[in-house]
Amino acid sequence: MAKINIKIEGVAYQVEEGLTILEAARECGYEIPSLCSFNHGECSLASCRVCLVEATGARGLVASCVYPVAEGMEIKISSPKAAAARRLSVELLLSNHSMNCQQCEKNGHCELLYVAQITGAREGKFLGAKTPVSYDDLTPSLVRDTSKCILCGRCVARCQNAHGTGILGFEKRGFSTIVAPAAERSFSETPCILCGQCVSVCPTGALSEKSEIEKVDAAMLAGKHVVVQTAPAVRAALGEEFGLPIGTAVTGKMVAALKRLGFAKVYDTNFAADLTIMEEANELLGRIKNDGVLPMITSCSPGWVNYAEYYYGDQLDHLSSCKSPHQMQGAIIKSYYAEKNNIDPKDIFVVSIMPCTAKKFEKERPEMECEGLRDVDAVLTTRELAKLIKRSGINFNKLPDEEFDQDIMGEYTGAGVIFGATGGVMEAALRTAYFALTGKEHEAIKFEAVRGMDGLKEAEININGNVIKVAIASGMKNAKVLMDQIRDGKSPYTFIEIMGCPGGCINGGGQPYVKPMFLPNEDTNILDTFKQKRAQALYSEDERQTLRQSHNNTQIQALYKEFLGEPNSHKAHELLHTHYHSRERFPEK
Amino acid sequence: MAHLQAHAEKQIIEIISRYKDEKTPLMMILSDIQKEFGYIPLEVQELVSEQIGVPVAEIYGVVTFYSFFSLNPKGKYVIGVCLGTACYVKGAQQVIDKFSEILNIKPGETTEDGLFTLEALRCIGACGIAPALSINGKVYPKVAVSQVPAIIEEYRKMGGAN
Numbered sequence: 001m002a003k004i005n006i007k008i009e010g011v012a013y014q015v016e017e018g019l020t021i022l023e024a025a026r027e028c029g030y031e032i033p034s035l036c037s038f039n040h041g042e043c044s045l046a047s048c049r050v051c052l053v054e055a056t057g058a059r060g061l062v063a064s065c066v067y068p069v070a071e072g073m074e075i076k077i078s079s080p081k082a083a084a085a086r087r088l089s090v091e092l093l094l095s096n097h098s099m100n101c102q103q104c105e106k107n108g109h110c111e112l113l114y115v116a117q118i119t120g121a122r123e124g125k126f127l128g129a130k131t132p133v134s135y136d137d138l139t140p141s142l143v144r145d146t147s148k149c150i151l152c153g154r155c156v157a158r159c160q161n162a163h164g165t166g167i168l169g170f171e172k173r174g175f176s177t178i179v180a181p182a183a184e185r186s187f188s189e190t191p192c193i194l195c196g197q198c199v200s201v202c203p204t205g206a207l208s209e210k211s212e213i214e215k216v217d218a219a220m221l222a223g224k225h226v227v228v229q230t231a232p233a234v235r236a237a238l239g240e241e242f243g244l245p246i247g248t249a250v251t252g253k254m255v256a257a258l259k260r261l262g263f264a265k266v267y268d269t270n271f272a273a274d275l276t277i278m279e280e281a282n283e284l285l286g287r288i289k290n291d292g293v294l295p296m297i298t299s300c301s302p303g304w305v306n307y308a309e310y311y312y313g314d315q316l317d318h319l320s321s322c323k324s325p326h327q328m329q330g331a332i333i334k335s336y337y338a339e340k341n342n343i344d345p346k347d348i349f350v351v352s353i354m355p356c357t358a359k360k361f362e363k364e365r366p367e368m369e370c371e372g373l374r375d376v377d378a379v380l381t382t383r384e385l386a387k388l389i390k391r392s393g394i395n396f397n398k399l400p401d402e403e404f405d406q407d408i409m410g411e412y413t414g415a416g417v418i419f420g421a422t423g424g425v426m427e428a429a430l431r432t433a434y435f436a437l438t439g440k441e442h443e444a445i446k447f448e449a450v451r452g453m454d455g456l457k458e459a460e461i462n463i464n465g466n467v468i469k470v471a472i473a474s475g476m477k478n479a480k481v482l483m484d485q486i487r488d489g490k491s492p493y494t495f496i497e498i499m500g501c502p503g504g505c506i507n508g509g510g511q512p513y514v515k516p517m518f519l520p521n522e523d524t525n526i527l528d529t530f531k532q533k534r535a536q537a538l539y540s541e542d543e544r545q546t547l548r549q550s551h552n553n554t555q556i557q558a559l560y561k562e563f564l565g566e567p568n569s570h571k572a573h574e575l576l577h578t579h580y581h582s583r584e585r586f587p588e589k
Numbered sequence: 590m591a592h593l594q595a596h597a598e599k600q601i602i603e604i605i606s607r608y609k610d611e612k613t614p615l616m617m618i619l620s621d622i623q624k625e626f627g628y629i630p631l632e633v634q635e636l637v638s639e640q641i642g643v644p645v646a647e648i649y650g651v652v653t654f655y656s657f658f659s660l661n662p663k664g665k666y667v668i669g670v671c672l673g674t675a676c677y678v679k680g681a682q683q684v685i686d687k688f689s690e691i692l693n694i695k696p697g698e699t700t701e702d703g704l705f706t707l708e709a710l711r712c713i714g715a716c717g718i719a720p721a722l723s724i725n726g727k728v729y730p731k732v733a734v735s736q737v738p739a740i741i742e743e744y745r746k747m748g749g750a751n
Binding site: 156160168169170172173180181183585586 | 644647648
């Protein structure tokens with residue numbers, strides 16, 4: 001695109017035509033305070049008025065997030081007039097905001113507080129009426145509190161862009177305007193998949209996860225045998241909460257921290273990821289052999305399962321009957337582990353550390369239990385784990401690297417690790433399916449074609465002359481494409497992996513917030529690259545593993561030999577499989 | 590979703606089909622439904638959402654933004670009291686308060702017998718005859734608080750008869 005000449009603070013620059021003032025200024029090294037604008041215009045309603053600047057050729061001050069640069073434009077960010085206007089905008093937002101910052105979930109990540117500080121907003125500048133509050137904490141996953149909402153519209157845009165479900169919208173008018181699901185319903189009475197993407201982009205505490213730290217505290221106090229497991233994606237992002245660069249794998253330090261937090265055993269959900277592959281790959285081979293329902297679709301992502309139940313209730317027999325890995329691990333801990341260690345399973349409390357808010361809901365499903373015992377008792381997000389660590393005075397960065405407990409379910413393969421990135425479950429399953437069909441390992445190990453951050457991928461895998469067509473989707477907008485093909489009877493695929501969040505679990509709704517203003521040492525385009533960086537941390541860990549195929553996990557082999565029998569056995573079905581049911585999108589109240 | 594009666598569903602789908610060539614048909618569809626049925630409940634919004642692919646939350650936002658649209662059925666007689674600037678300074682607030690008191694409903698609500706809906710309007714363009722109100726399109730000029738009981742009685746007498 002053509003370059004044009006502008007001046008910022010009297011200094012001449014050449015920038016691309018078509019950029020907004022905010023983007024152009026950023027390229028020239030200026031960060032104009034802004035709030036509602038987000039991620040290359042993913043949200044740009046210009047509603048907050050925090051990014052006001054002076055620009056020649058415009059009447060009055062302009063919102064730099066939407067105003068385009070023009071040839072010869074002179075922009076003033078620092079002028080006292082613009083600075084005072086930005087401060088006033090923030091003061092107006094604060095006047096309608098509940099100010100209990102110390103107990104706010106977003107404290108330390110709050111963009112409103114950040115712009116309040118840098119614009120010098122004064123406390124209590126405008127007092128008076130506040131918009132009536134709408135509050136929802138009825139789901140196990142999310143909390144919505146409009147007393148902290150600044151009406152920026154980021155959550156509305158993200159829900160629609162990622163999933164096409166558009167659960168949230170602006171309601172009512174003028175001073176009464178709120179952001180809420182239709183009819184101000186609870187998320188639990190809408191087809192919300194509870195993925196938490198809205199929480200990730202919310203600049204304030206208006207959207208947050210429902211914390212379960214107190215549940216874990218109570219179990220510890222009650223003297224329960226508290227066992228913890230961590231999902232693969234957690235290690236790829238937890239370090240960010242402690243100032244480490246995005247993409248730093250902190251597996252060893254995470255384990256060391258958990259051991260200091262009083263957990264009786266620290267396990268890796270990767271063990272159960274390997275177990276999932278054994279069950280799922282065998283289920284797939286069985287469906288192929290017995291003319292079962294194809295394509296088969298993965299069922300690890302609870303956000304995706306929610307979506308399928310709400311929108312494709314007529315196609316649920318395509319979903320693998322496998323529980324997700326952490327539910328499998330919970331079931332195995334309360335059976336096999338309890339038996340081996342001679343512990344009454346009623347005294348065991350299983351905590352899962354997950355990158356996900358939908359997992360909090362998943363663990364509450366009535367199906368997720370065996371003999372009256374819940375598979376998993378509490379789910380904490382990566383962010384909640386960071387809070388536990390900080391609360392306990394642990395200096396994370398000075399921890400030594402330690403190893404997961406190695407007894408009976410400590411071993412894991414590289415195949416389990418890559419579950420956290422889109423395409424990972426597919427690749428892990430292919431490694432094992434290849435072996436099952438050919439009797440030998442796939443030489444390259446890697447299946448490059450299923451990797452990468454594209455929302456929709458397809459590949460043809462040649463196994464012994466049999467070509468298997470597979471597809472991978474993340475984000476429900478992309479899943480819809482594959483599901484509509486299936487509904488129309490036109491799906492060319494045998495096996496499909498679907499993950500709820502765009503990019504997979506590494507970008508889960510429970511992962512550390514990626515907010516550029518709080519990450520001064522990251523690249524300026526970190527919002528474009530953080531998913532790749534986190535995924536790379538997982539692929540590197542896969543490469544470091546000596547065992548890289550789930551079927552080679554010797555403890556998994558022992559588990560089958562001593563306890564489960566064989567994949568898809570009766571006992572495996574009892575403990576490791578589940579079922580789905582169609583759900584009404586807006587149930588009558 | 591509460592299930593719509595088959596004929597209502599058919600009628601709504603017919604309304605939607607009128608605008609199938611429009612790029613952004615939502616306002617026109619809602620406007621026709623409002624005129625046809627008198628209100629646009631959530632289950633109707635769901636049906637519109639499924640048909641045109643606009644999220645229910647967005648449709649609900651439009652319905653609650655424009656006062657022309659209504660979520661609930663309106664009464665047989667819709668009393669619209671103008672609270673625009675001119676009417677307000679001429680005492681329209683006292684007029685609407687009197688209606689509220691006698692009918693025992695707040696502005697925006699409908700009486701239990703379904704006879705009256707009370708609405709606060711913002712300027713009906715009749716400032717010269719302030720305070721003004723309109724009932725099903727009939728305009729009452731320079732309304733005094735003392736007239737209110739008689740106006741209500743007039744419509745009560747007509748009752749439910751069409």
